[in-house]
Amino acid sequence: YSSWSRVLNNFRxxxxxxxxxxxxxxxxxxxxxxxxxxxxxxxxxxxxVSSIWQTYEILANVHRPREEKGWEHFASSKKVAWKTxxxxxxxxxxxxxxxxxxxxxxxxxxxxxxxRPGLTGTLVAAPILFEVFKKLPQxxxxxxxxxxxxxxxxxxxxGYLYGNNCEKADTIWSPNSGIKSKVCPYHKLVYLDKSxxxxxxxxxxxxxxMQIKKWxxxxxxxxxxxxxxxxxxxxxxxLLNNCYENTxxxxxxxxxxxxxx
Numbered sequence: 001y002s003s004w005s006r007v008l009n010n011f012r013x014x015x016x017x018x019x020x021x022x023x024x025x026x027x028x029x030x031x032x033x034x035x036x037x038x039x040x041x042x043x044x045x046x047x048x049v050s051s052i053w054q055t056y057e058i059l060a061n062v063h064r065p066r067e068e069k070g071w072e073h074f075a076s077s078k079k080v081a082w083k084t085x086x087x088x089x090x091x092x093x094x095x096x097x098x099x100x101x102x103x104x105x106x107x108x109x110x111x112x113x114x115x116r117p118g119l120t121g122t123l124v125a126a127p128i129l130f131e132v133f134k135k136l137p138q139x140x141x142x143x144x145x146x147x148x149x150x151x152x153x154x155x156x157x158x159g160y161l162y163g164n165n166c167e168k169a170d171t172i173w174s175p176n177s178g179i180k181s182k183v184c185p186y187h188k189l190v191y192l193d194k195s196x197x198x199x200x201x202x203x204x205x206x207x208x209x210m211q212i213k214k215w216x217x218x219x220x221x222x223x224x225x226x227x228x229x230x231x232x233x234x235x236x237x238x239l240l241n242n243c244y245e246n247t248x249x250x251x252x253x254x255x256x257x258x259x260x261x
Contacts, residue, residue, distance in 0.1 A: 001081075001096050002026055002103040004052045008142045009100055011049045016147055018045035026103075050148040050175040056081035056098070060141075065126045078133050079141045084121025091115045095125035099139035104132050149173045152181075157216055160184035165214050190215040190236065198240035205240065221254060 006022035020040040059081035064071055071077040082097035092109025106125045110116065118124070133139075153162040153169040161178075162169040165187040174181075192211040193200050200210060217236050218226055227233050239245065 001083075001098045001105075004047065004056070005098045005100060005103055005142070007045075007047070007049055008052055008056070008145070011145055012143070014039070014041055017041040017043055018049070020045060048148065048175055048177075049145045053142060053145055053149075054173075054175070056142060059083055064130065065122060067127055068130050078136075078139045080130070080133055080139075082126065082129060084126050086120045086122075089115040090117060090119040093119055093121040093125045095121050095129040097129050097133060099133075100142055101139045102133070102136055104129055104136075106132070144173065146173075148176055150176050150179055152178055155184040155187065158184045158186050160186075163187060165189055167214050167216075186216050186218055188215055188217050189213070190217075192237060193240055197237060198243070199237050199245075200240050200243050201245070204243035224254075 003023040007018060010019055010022055011017075018041065020042060021038065023046065060079050062082065064082075078099060080097040080099055082095060084093065084095045086093045087109075091113050092107065094105065094107045096103070096105040098104075106128045108119065108125045108128070150173070151171055152174045154160060154172055154174075155162050155166040156168040156170045157166070161181050161183045163183040166184050167187065190213050191200055191205075192198065192213055193205060194209050194211065196211050196213070202210075215236065216233070218233075223233070223235065227235075
């Protein structure tokens with residue numbers, strides 16, 4: 001995280017190039033000493049600066065611990081990109097947060113590695129992390145690397161590039177490579193009968209009475225999980241009696257993988 005933050009801080013300073021020495025392990029610097037390192041600049045490097053910025057934007061909006069609820073409504077609050085982790089068996093946990101000025105990491109656990117119920121990054125390490133940030137001077141936020149970003153219209157439901165059959169478009173900032181992304185493959189034109197209860201085609205129904213609707217059609221397994229979080233999702237209507245489609249219906253089978261349920 002410190003390395004990523006250095007990349008964001010220094011990208012414009014190095015005339016939109018990456019300094020490979022920004023990626024380094026943390027180490028102690030004696031008081032009043034000056035860190036001197038040779039600059040090795042490259043046009044492309046490990047992680048694109050726009051991807052780092054987008055990752056930080058996402059991490060900054062993760063729900064914070066209960067004590068920090070509503071933080072965005074207070075002028076004194078700090079915007080922090082943060083992440084937590086918990087080891088198997090709750091043996092230890094960690095939280096790390098970063099701003100342009102500071103990167104703070106918190107580890108909690110027992111010296112003997114014994115697990116404890118409730119020992120998780122979110123419940124134990126994260127509250128300490130934000131208490132530390134409260135003690136630090138006021139911080140700023142990372143400048144968006146607009147030279148490496150493009151504004152794209154994306155499907156509001158699938159997140160793919162907006163297609164003519166999508167119902168609504170959202171405008172987002174994306175890495176420039178996002179221009180090459182696929183157009184939404186899930187929104188299709190569906191032909192319905194007059195009641196809009198059944199699918200039809202020109203071989204079994206009058207074309208003049210057809211209703212044409214834009215419809216989000218997901219594969220079976222994806223639809224199963226999507227519906228649990230999106231109750232307004234509507235499955236594709238059945239075919240009207242005596243109507244047939246020349247398509248092969250794919251059946252999805254859900255089963256445990258790698259001995260996990």
